[in-house]
Amino acid sequence: MPAFLDDFLFSYQSLIYALGINGLLALSMYVVLAIGQLSLGQAAFMGLGAYTSALLTLKLGTPFALVLLASMAVPALAALIIGVPTLRLSGVYLALATIGLGEVLRIAFVNSELTGGALGLSGIPEKAGYAIIFGALLLALIAFVLVSRSRLGRAMEAMREDEVAAGMLGVHLPRYRISALVVSAMLAGLAGALNAHVSSFISPNDYGFDAAVTILSYALLGGIGSPFGPVVGAIILTLLPEVLRPLHDFRLVFNGLIIVIAVLFMPHGLVPWRIGRTGARP
Amino acid sequence: MNGAILTLENLTVRFGGLAAVDGVSFHVEPQTVHGLIGPNGAGKTTAFNLISGLGHQSDGHIRFDGETIDKWPSWQRAQRGLARTFQNIRMFGEMTVLENVLAGMHAHVGGGIGATLLRLKSFGAAEAAAIAKAREILAFVGLANISTRAGNLPYGDQRRLEIARALASDPKLMLLDEPAAGMNPSETSGLIDLLLRLKARGVTLLLVEHDMHFIMHLCDRITVLNFGRKIAEGTPIEVRSDAKVIEAYLGTKVAERLEAGARVR
Numbered sequence: 001m002p003a004f005l006d007d008f009l010f011s012y013q014s015l016i017y018a019l020g021i022n023g024l025l026a027l028s029m030y031v032v033l034a035i036g037q038l039s040l041g042q043a044a045f046m047g048l049g050a051y052t053s054a055l056l057t058l059k060l061g062t063p064f065a066l067v068l069l070a071s072m073a074v075p076a077l078a079a080l081i082i083g084v085p086t087l088r089l090s091g092v093y094l095a096l097a098t099i100g101l102g103e104v105l106r107i108a109f110v111n112s113e114l115t116g117g118a119l120g121l122s123g124i125p126e127k128a129g130y131a132i133i134f135g136a137l138l139l140a141l142i143a144f145v146l147v148s149r150s151r152l153g154r155a156m157e158a159m160r161e162d163e164v165a166a167g168m169l170g171v172h173l174p175r176y177r178i179s180a181l182v183v184s185a186m187l188a189g190l191a192g193a194l195n196a197h198v199s200s201f202i203s204p205n206d207y208g209f210d211a212a213v214t215i216l217s218y219a220l221l222g223g224i225g226s227p228f229g230p231v232v233g234a235i236i237l238t239l240l241p242e243v244l245r246p247l248h249d250f251r252l253v254f255n256g257l258i259i260v261i262a263v264l265f266m267p268h269g270l271v272p273w274r275i276g277r278t279g280a281r282p
Numbered sequence: 283m284n285g286a287i288l289t290l291e292n293l294t295v296r297f298g299g300l301a302a303v304d305g306v307s308f309h310v311e312p313q314t315v316h317g318l319i320g321p322n323g324a325g326k327t328t329a330f331n332l333i334s335g336l337g338h339q340s341d342g343h344i345r346f347d348g349e350t351i352d353k354w355p356s357w358q359r360a361q362r363g364l365a366r367t368f369q370n371i372r373m374f375g376e377m378t379v380l381e382n383v384l385a386g387m388h389a390h391v392g393g394g395i396g397a398t399l400l401r402l403k404s405f406g407a408a409e410a411a412a413i414a415k416a417r418e419i420l421a422f423v424g425l426a427n428i429s430t431r432a433g434n435l436p437y438g439d440q441r442r443l444e445i446a447r448a449l450a451s452d453p454k455l456m457l458l459d460e461p462a463a464g465m466n467p468s469e470t471s472g473l474i475d476l477l478l479r480l481k482a483r484g485v486t487l488l489l490v491e492h493d494m495h496f497i498m499h500l501c502d503r504i505t506v507l508n509f510g511r512k513i514a515e516g517t518p519i520e521v522r523s524d525a526k527v528i529e530a531y532l533g534t535k536v537a538e539r540l541e542a543g544a545r546v547r
């Protein structure tokens with residue numbers, strides 16, 4: 001590897017990791033928005049994945065592959081548990097219920113001895129790296145593209161456009177809602193585990209309401225016409241604070257301004273194009 | 283009666299103190315066109331919602347294709363062979379015309395998550411067959427511009443597409459809620475032709491419509507509702523000469539005339 005690239009990767013390592021991890025989080029948001037639901041539980045699922053993985057690594061020395069599987073399984077179980085009773089909720093009500101989940105978990109992390117309380121857990125070995133982070137992102141993107149060009153993708157899009165009409169076509173609405181929430185939880189949990197194993201330190205405040213809104217803004221900025229939109233949104237919103245660094249104290253102002261302008265003038269996001277247009281050609 | 287595809291028994295739904303549908307019973311014979319008519323607020327769309335599972339009755343039973351479907355959700359009824367269109371068209375506007383019809387085939391196209399992700403041979407075959415069938419259905423309803431975004435279609439074509447999408451689910455019974463609403467006379471006669479061809483294809487139709495020419499021309503049997511109750515039922519000729527029906531409709535007309543007279547003065 002040339003020396004300058006080595007230097008670059010070393011200096012910006014944590015930023016590059018964040019691009020991949022936030023990309024996964026954006027996809028976790030995408031899968032619920034894609035069926036027209038609004039869930040703000042992604043940060044909570046990420047936290048569950050992060051704590052599950054960190055505890056398994058630190059306390060039990062579990063092999064990393066198993067740790068990653070568990071970091072997806074535990075949030076998936078949580079999604080099932082909150083998914084079934086919230087099936088009847090939609091729109092802001094589902095969002096409120098999932099915010100509630102986030103707060104409950106945050107308070108549990110703060111007050112538990114096992115999770116290190118408000119100080120969190122530190123000294124997590126750096127087991128994840130470029131290959132696994134970007135490999136996972138690529139696999140997830142490919143999976144979403146394959147699904148969107150299929151019967152399942154059409155059913156999801158139909159639900160997003162008009163849930164009543166989709167139900168009248170025989171789309172099993174509860175099954176799709178639960179599946180989307182479970183997949184979303186697994187992706188967020190994986191992102192949490194990968195993040196914990198590159199940043200060596202996690203604390204309850206990383207997974208609060210702020211994080212939930214940030215993850216939502218990835219998808220809003222990028223657009224949900226295709227799975228690429230949210231990932232592009234995540235990349236831009238992760239890079240923006242770094243690119244704007246010369247502005248010093250005005251950095252956050254510009255950061256916010258750019259988001260507001262993008263959302264106002266590009267309601268379909270920065271990547272409005274959709275994939276999987278069956279029958280787009282006559 | 284036993285051969286009926288759809289049977290309503292004493293169907294009732296109350297919203298607070300108001301019975302929007304009040305003890306309605308009738309049945310629809312297979313491969314017929316059955317009309318459901320009545321003045322505004324008679325409970326026609328409410329009855330449609332109960333039949334399609336978008337609302338649930340307070341009392342009474344619905345039997346469809348030999349099953350009592352009282353508590354079934356809409357998607358389960360759809361899988362059993364019940365399709366409907368809506369008074370205010372519910373199109374998937376961002377999807378292409380072809381995709382709308384493909385979405386309509388949801389219950390019949392194979393392909394689970396495994397086959398989809400691995401792109402198994404069965405997946406490709408199922409997709410190709412679905413696309414071929416969708417093209418056939420679109421040709422049947424007379425829509426040629428299959429690559430257009432559905433939201434960009436002219437109004438009459440959106441109605442046709444909604445029927446095509448419902449037809450794609452291979453229904454035994456199709457409910458049509460005011461299919462001719464907002465159509466000009468030539469579009470309406472085209473629609474009558476299409477619905478007759480649907481009937482010839484073996485689909486049973488139950489339709490709500492205000493256009494009396496349309497109803498009388500198309501229906502084999504008509505049920506008349508007023509204020510949530512069934513007031514008459516029979517062939518178009520019987521219904522047209524029924525005293526209660528004339529009263530229900532004339533009552534409103536006289537009221538309209540009086541109102542118009544008051545405005546002039």
